[in-house]
Amino acid sequence: MNKKKVVSIEDRIPKLKQARKKKANRRLIFYLSIFFILISIIVYLQSPLSHIKTIHVTGNSFLEDEEIMEQSGLTTNTNIWTINKSEITATLTDNPVIESAEVKRNLPWTVDIQLKEYERVGYVKEENNYYPILGNGTTLQEIEQDNINGDAPLIVDFTEEEYLHRMTGELQELPDTILNLISEIHWKPTDDNQNEILLYMNDGFLVSGTIRDFADKMQVYPSIVSQLDPESEGIIHIGVGAYFESFDDEDE
Incomplete structure (x- = not known):
């Protein structure tokens, strides 16, 4: 017949006390760690660190x-x-x-x-100095230049700020490859159309167009020029439709 080992309550009490003490110590260490971490964070936030x-x-x-x-x-x-x-x-x-x-x-x-x-889309001239102008129509008066290096067109005769802002907004939408082809942009308003503009191109051609939807309509310029004789002289119209008008035809 098996005999069961009997453990007296007196033997168990010290072990229970020791287990409770370890548990209490672990809890104390945990709370102290949290406390010191919080103190460290506060000191860090209040210090030059x-x-x-x-x-x-x-x-x-x-x-x-x-x-x-x-x-x-x-x-x-x-x-x-x-x-x-x-x-x-x-x-x-x-x-x-x-x-x-x-x-x-x-x-x-x-x-x-x-x-x-904002990108620089052109220059404006005031007296004998040139100033960059950005795509939102802001003129950088603090950046004064004696000349321009041909990296953006000269914007001429835009005497009304509203139309100047419209023009620079359209230039902002132009790819750099096309923007760099433009030498000068002149505002040529008429009684019928206040948006008329005339462009002088670096390749010698003239372009007649309008401020309205200029960025979209100017996309056809490289295609038109690629079909023309480089020696020919004339004006490319990109208003209603797109076509080339030779100066020779006008003379005739």
């Missing part, structure tokens, strides 16, 4: 880094965790040169500001 050390600005060509950082309000005393990215983005895009902006935290101490500026 959480301040921005580097601000990287990319995508800017017309604006200086220092100007953008000043406008953003960020400094090396700014806590990296307290920056309001949407607010900074809204502030930056108030600048007429900036089309869009994105602000990113790059831990532990860096903030990246990525910009997209």
